[in-house]
Amino acid sequence: MTELLTSELMRAVELVAIQSGQVTGLELMERAGQGVVDAVLEEWPDLGQGEHRAVVLCGPGNNGGDGFVVARLLKERGWQVEVFLYGNPDKLPPDAKTNFERWGAAVRPLDAYALGESWGCDLLVDALFGIGLTRGLQPLGELFWNMEDMVDCHPVEVGHPRGRPAIVAIDVPSGICADSGRSFPHAEEHRRFAASAHLTVTFHTAKPGHYLDEGPSACGKLVVKDIGLVTPKDNDWRAQRQETCTLFGPVDPSLLRKDVKHHKYGHGHALIMSGPPGKGGAARLAARAALRVGAGLVTVGCPMRAVSEHAVHLNAIMVQGLDGTHGLAELLEDSRFSALCLGPGMGLGPSTGELVKTALASGRGIVLDADALSRFQRTPQALFDLLHESCVLTPHGGEFARLFPDLSERLTTAPDIGPAYSKVDATREAAARAGCVVVFKGADTVIAAPDGRCSISAAVYERAAPWLATAGSGDVLAGIICGLMARGLPAMNAAETGTWLHVEAARAFGPGLIAEDLPETLPRVFRDLGL
Ligand SMILES: NC(=O)C1=CN([C@@H]2O[C@H](COP(=O)(O)OP(=O)(O)OC[C@H]3O[C@@H](n4cnc5c(N)ncnc54)[C@H](OP(=O)(O)O)[C@@H]3O)[C@@H](O)[C@H]2O)[C@@H](O)CC1
Numbered sequence: 001m002t003e004l005l006t007s008e009l010m011r012a013v014e015l016v017a018i019q020s021g022q023v024t025g026l027e028l029m030e031r032a033g034q035g036v037v038d039a040v041l042e043e044w045p046d047l048g049q050g051e052h053r054a055v056v057l058c059g060p061g062n063n064g065g066d067g068f069v070v071a072r073l074l075k076e077r078g079w080q081v082e083v084f085l086y087g088n089p090d091k092l093p094p095d096a097k098t099n100f101e102r103w104g105a106a107v108r109p110l111d112a113y114a115l116g117e118s119w120g121c122d123l124l125v126d127a128l129f130g131i132g133l134t135r136g137l138q139p140l141g142e143l144f145w146n147m148e149d150m151v152d153c154h155p156v157e158v159g160h161p162r163g164r165p166a167i168v169a170i171d172v173p174s175g176i177c178a179d180s181g182r183s184f185p186h187a188e189e190h191r192r193f194a195a196s197a198h199l200t201v202t203f204h205t206a207k208p209g210h211y212l213d214e215g216p217s218a219c220g221k222l223v224v225k226d227i228g229l230v231t232p233k234d235n236d237w238r239a240q241r242q243e244t245c246t247l248f249g250p251v252d253p254s255l256l257r258k259d260v261k262h263h264k265y266g267h268g269h270a271l272i273m274s275g276p277p278g279k280g281g282a283a284r285l286a287a288r289a290a291l292r293v294g295a296g297l298v299t300v301g302c303p304m305r306a307v308s309e310h311a312v313h314l315n316a317i318m319v320q321g322l323d324g325t326h327g328l329a330e331l332l333e334d335s336r337f338s339a340l341c342l343g344p345g346m347g348l349g350p351s352t353g354e355l356v357k358t359a360l361a362s363g364r365g366i367v368l369d370a371d372a373l374s375r376f377q378r379t380p381q382a383l384f385d386l387l388h389e390s391c392v393l394t395p396h397g398g399e400f401a402r403l404f405p406d407l408s409e410r411l412t413t414a415p416d417i418g419p420a421y422s423k424v425d426a427t428r429e430a431a432a433r434a435g436c437v438v439v440f441k442g443a444d445t446v447i448a449a450p451d452g453r454c455s456i457s458a459a460v461y462e463r464a465a466p467w468l469a470t471a472g473s474g475d476v477l478a479g480i481i482c483g484l485m486a487r488g489l490p491a492m493n494a495a496e497t498g499t500w501l502h503v504e505a506a507r508a509f510g511p512g513l514i515a516e517d518l519p520e521t522l523p524r525v526f527r528d529l530g531l
């Protein structure tokens with residue numbers, strides 16, 4: 001588990017170190033620049049031999065200061081280095097100014113580079129803006145557009161006469177908000193709003209924006225370099241500041257091990273509610289996932305007329321026909337049902353809403369997904385009033401917007417000042433409002449509990465799982481989380497662990513994945529975890 005620091009917290013950590021006298025800002029800047037050079041040479045060993053050409057684009061703040069350090073260090077290695085500045089050198093902050101002076105060679109205005117027709121280098125360094133970005137960068141739209149083209153269309157080629165540079169972003173690609181991963185749109189919509197890079201080198205710890213929204217695609221690859229900072233552990237320091245979030249993973253295998261002393265009921269009984277005939281596939285996917293993740297028993301509860309359809313498909317999973325809320329309430333008199341899942345394939349009719357209310361009244365662990373969420377589009381507060389802390393909501397973007405339209409609007413309206421409202425902010429607010437765990441799905445899934453705990457479970461970088469965007473994949477996730485809750489995991493643990501396993505199963509299976517494959521790949525994931 002890695003703690004992710006927002007820009008405000010990162011500044012606070014830096015301040016503590018400087019005020020304690022352990023380090024100066026100038027030393028931190030030197031370590032940051034050295035970290036970038038080290039990361040570049042680790043990523044492209046060819047650049048470690050001989051003399052190469054670098055272009056360093058510096059901005060008006062300390063990110064630019066890091067750029068001047070990189071320029072100097074590369075020059076000391078014998079490289080040809082050209083430096084361009086976006087801003088007024090007289091207005092640089094003190095540490096950046098010192099490094100501007102230490103550089104001591106020519107610095108030209110950025111326009112002189114941006115208007116050139118050739119990339120003219122082997123390494124392009126984006127030191128324009130870091131965690132201090134506060135608004136859009138309209139004048140740089142064309143440069144960013146060209147950078148994206150370079151990253152997407154041209155492989156890095158050391159020594160190319162016109163330049164096919166490796167592009168490295170210092171701290172965060174310029175234009176990306178470090179807290180949210182969002183960019184700040186400007187009037188020139190046909191241009192890009194943020195830089196693109198092959199490699200992004202950040203310091204001390206990653207920031208939420210490296211994992212959210214546009215962040216990962218802009219960063220390319222992410223490397224975190226230690227610059228000798230320590231995040232204070234004491235509660236007083238933390239109590240005065242905003243809450244952090246973590247990057248979840250890997251899972252703790254001890255949460256998933258089965259106790260040999262338990263019989264099947266000791267591992268819980270999951271009840272997955274299904275919709276009418278012809279709509280039962282989603283519930284069967286969720287049920288299979290709940291069973292594979294280790295629930296001792298799984299039952300699909302369905303309208304009487306859907307029993308025969310389920311019966312021809314299911315073996316180890318039981319089928320229970322039941323009539324409406326009365327039938328569900330009666331079934332739940334059996335206290336061995338330890339967790340429920342409602343939503344996948346249930347339909348948007350009134351019966352779904354009534355079944356959800358009956359299920360919630362039972363106080364059991366409950367996962368609500370898909371139609372069980374959308375059904376409450378017009379009356380979200382009626383749902384929130386019934387939710388409790390053993391509930392997990394698993395909305396995708398559309399479902400989130402139905403339940404939390406105001407939060408969704410803040411998240412989708414173009415921000416004009418930074419830091420931009422983030423998916424972490426939105427999910428945290430949603431969990432507090434709903435009074436339960438919210439899993440806001442996407443490649444940048446965010447999971448939050450009502451007490452403020454929050455983690456990002458991102459399927460990006462080395463954990464990218466593009467084949468997971470397939471029909472039924474969400475139903476499987478709901479089933480995995482329900483199965484884990486049936487086994488006794490608290491809602492937040494079940495949500496985080498389930499989301500991580502879901503991505504891991506997709507990665508283990510690889511290309512060609514369909515939803516049915518996910519539960520079947522869980523045994524392999526468990527073996528790899530040493531269970
Ligand atoms: N913290 C640490 O521990 C360490 C930090 N380090 C490095 O420092 C970086 C943070 O430096 P920073 O705070 O000076 O911010 P940075 O991103 O350089 O730019 C801010 C400047 O830009 C301006 N500005 C903003 N938006 C603008 C716009 N759209 N268009 C035009 N101007 C705009 C803004 O001025 P404003 O007008 O908003 O007052 C301000 O002048 C960090 O990312 C890392 O690289 C490392 O050296 C080591 C340890």
Ligand SMILES: [K+]
Nearest residue numbers: 126129170174
């Ligand atoms: K940058």
